[in-house]
Structures are given as C-alpha cells and as structure tokens.
Amino acid sequence: MTNMSPLPIGGTATPNEAELGTIARVLYEHAGIVLAPGKASMVQSRLGKRLRALGLKDYASYIKLVTSDAGQEERREMISALTTNVTNFFRENHHFETLRSTTLPPLLEKARAGKKVRIWSAGCSNGQEAFTIAMVLSDMAQDLAKLDIRILATDIDPRMVERGRESLYDVGALNSIPQAMQRFVKPEPGGVRVIEPLRQLVSFKELNLHQNWPMKGQFDIIFCRNVVIYFSPEDQLKLWRRFEAQLAPGGWLFVGHSERVPLDGNTALTTAGITTYRLPETAGLNGGPKWH
Template sequence: MSAAAILQSGRPDDTLVKGEYPLTRKDLAEIAGMIYSDAGIALNETKASLVYSRLSKRLRQIGLNSFRDYCDLVGSAAGADERREMLSFLTTNFTRFFRENHHFDHLRTVVLPDLLTRARAGGRVRIWSAGCSDGQEPYSIALTLLAMAPNVATMDIKILATDIDPKIIAQAKAGIYDGQSIETVDAAMRSKWFTQTPEKRWQVGDQVKQLISFKELNLMAQWPFRGPFDVIFCRNVVIYFDEPTQAKIWVRYADLLPVGGHLYIGHSERLSGEGKDRFENTAITTYRHKGRI
C-alpha cells in the first residue's frame, strides 16, 4: 500500500494508534512515503503499531510532542540527520550466525569447491552479502571459507557486506557479539576464530575480518561496483519491498552474476518478473544464474 493509498483508505485525521503520541493516518502516510522514497521499504496500515512502538521512543528522546511535529521535522532540510535516524529505527535487523544453515551447507559442498580451485590457480572470487545487518551473515560466509581453506587470505577472495544503516554497519565492523548470538557457531570454530572480551562477549578475529569489506549501501541507489559476483546472499531483505521494486532488484542481481553464479534468498521471498526467468532453482531458496532469456 502506497502513502497515497493509506490516505485514500480513510480520513487523514483518523487515529490509527492511540497512546502518548497518537499516530494518525496522515502521519503514517507521510512516514511511509519518506521510507519508500529513501529505502524502497513499503509500509502500510498493518505496520502502524510497529511504527508507533519504534518511533514513539524517539519522539520522547528528542522532546517532541506529536507525530505531526516529527513528520514536519524529518520532512524538512534541517531534519535530514533525523530522517536517517528514522530509517535506522524502522529497519529490522534480526539475524544470527549460520541462519538457514542449509544455504551454508550448499555453499560449502556445491559452490565453494570450484571457486576455491579457481582461486588457488590465481583466479578472482567475489561474494556479496547484501543487507548484512550486524555482520553475522558475512562472518558466517568467511568462517565457511576458512574451514575449507585456512590460507584463504593468500588468495584473491573477498566478501563485500553492505547495509543501508550506518549504525548497524559500525556494529558489524566491530564484530563483537554476546554469547547467545554465537550459540549457532561450532565450538571448535568459536575457539579458533573468536576471542572472549573482559565483558564476556565474543570478538571476531582479525583473520576473519580481513576477508570482508563492510560498506554502507542503499539498494535503491546506484551501486558503485560492476561485479561480477560469484555468489550473492540477499536474504530477508526484499520482503520489505513492494512487488515492482522486488522485480527490479532480481534483475539487477542477475546482471551482476555470471552464468552459473548463485543467489541465496530468504524463505519468505520468491523471485519475480524478468529476473525469475534468468535463474533456475537448484535447492531451497537457492538459485543458479542461467543467463539472459
């Protein structure tokens, strides 16, 4: 549902969420319009409670009295920094190490053997984690590589990890996690590639970090690279986009993958549009690029 559709579905002054800061249909429509314009994320009335719960805390922090005041702020030139803060608050960053582990099994057994053979012969290998959140996905990729080839740092293999939120990218670069976060990391792997901090948290080792370049990137903007990438992970990201935006993203990924390159997506996501015709499904939410139609 677009911002205009939100307004058309009822009176602008209708209150969608009551509370300390009532959220009206007009407020939600303006916030939805900005988020869609900035990040391609589609919000509708079903997300009103989520928007309220996340942004009401922010209103309290910065001393505003209403969502109307907040909309005026983030819609102004003077509120550009706060508009970026709004995006951070509304972006979902749930992840974990080796999430949807069958993808990593497929990567290890089907994809990486040939890529490592190429790299050992002096070839180039590139992997992209798009929408990397706090880094657990790209670190899982790096750990998979290290388990197969401990000397991987001597090869031309690099992982690009991107996310729209600069705050979450900073967390990813730091690579520090609590014990619950790394429960899905094998004990031997944890012992070899992590160190424990005085605060009893877990720090990713430098040998893992050096394989990854973390960058801030808006998937809706121009991408400052041409590829090709041999593997793209984009899981549980495009689910937040509307169908036309999803279709464009799949085509853009296909353009960056060589024939035979692999794309991993989330369990709730489906390929669509022209991009769907350029991939073949080879395993659960796992696709191989078959070239242009």
C-alpha cells in the same frame, strides 16, 4: 481541535492515520520498504524515542523535519529505527551446506589459479551472515590468506554497519555457531568478537538497495535473504533483475525462506536448491554497476 498526535510524558501517543501515512510514504520513497497496515504501535514504540531525543512534542513536528531538506540525517535515523534487523550465525544453514559442498570448491580452485572471487552479503544486518560465510571459507581453505577472496557486506542501517565493523556480539551468539566453528570467535569483555583474519575478509558499507550501486565488477555469490520481502512486488522484481545483472556467469544467488525469484522468460537464473538460484556458466556478461 487539532489533527496532531501529541507526545505526552512517557511517549505513549500513536501517530494518527494521516501521520502514519506520511511516515509510510517517506519510508517507501527513501528505502523502498512497505509499511504494512496496523503498524501504528510499532511506529510509536520505535519513533517515540526519536521524538524524545529531539525534544519534539508531536509527530507532526517530526514529519516536518524528516520531509525537509535539513532532515536528511534524521531520515536516516528514522529508516534505521523502522528497519527490522533479525539475524544470527548460520541462519538457514542449508545455504552454508550448499556453499561447502557445491558452491565454494570450484571458486577456491579459481582463486588458487590466481583469479579473484567476490561475494556480496546484501542487507547484512549486524554482519553475522557475512562472517558465517567467512567461517565456512576459512574452515575449507587453510591458504585463504593467500587468495584474492573478498566479502562485501552492505546494509541500509548505519548502526548495523558499524556493529558489523566492530564484530562484537553477545555471548548468546555462540548458541548458533557449531562447536567446531567457535574457534573463529574469541571472548572479550561484553561478548565475543570475530577473529582478526576473518574481519580482514569482510568490508562493511552502508548501501540503500534502491539507489545506485557504486560497486565495480561482478559477484560470484550474492546473499540477499529476508530483505526483499519488505518491498513491493514491483520493487522485488526490479531487485531480482539487478542482482542477476550483478552476478558473474555461473554465479549463485541465495534468498530468504519466504522469497522466490520468478523464473520466467526474462531471467537466465535457474533453481539450484532450496531458495538458491544460479546463472549458467555460459551466461553472457551483463552490464550494470560494478565493484571490485
């Protein structure tokens, strides 16, 4: 008798407890994502496709691959398969209302004074969050093309990063874009595509938040929404601190509806709205990785 979970025709097997534990450990070690108990069927439905694509007969063989030195590329595929990507344009719209009313006006003036403005959409999924920010910016500033404003959009999932670069979305995406803002997308075969001026504002990069951040410079705005909830409490705290160190004085941090930054004695961040935080203008420049 064997402890392996075979993958029969149709791929209906589920990983056994030991295999699920190993998959969870690899996912955590390489992406910081905590695989909650009771996710065997989810793992089966998502990784079963990978086993069939690779011609592997069981989860033990797959685990042997992703834990080997030669399995680096398949580990990326595994993380991609097990990552939850839920997004839409103007999701949690109160954040974009804050951008329009409070956050962006002084930053636009800063840019018009010849200074740069940098925005980061961390855990950007397929790019709809970053392009929503770009839509709001473009709607507010007819002179946007003349200003030194850039948006960095990063995600751990290379497939999502590539979709963001393509910027082609199902026509159903229009349902979440206000009518007045639909001028920022155009119909194409297969859906709607973000217009070129907005695409030029956004740079898409693959980035694992739990590894080194190769960026230079600090950000005026960071969006990281509904991402940190998948991490352990200890890793969440580390990430909040790293985001704070990456903010410029007066910088803004927007988080997801289920997330809260602990406002204790170890942070200079203050509440600035619903799941919105800000550094004081007088905050000292922090160290850490930079991007420009």
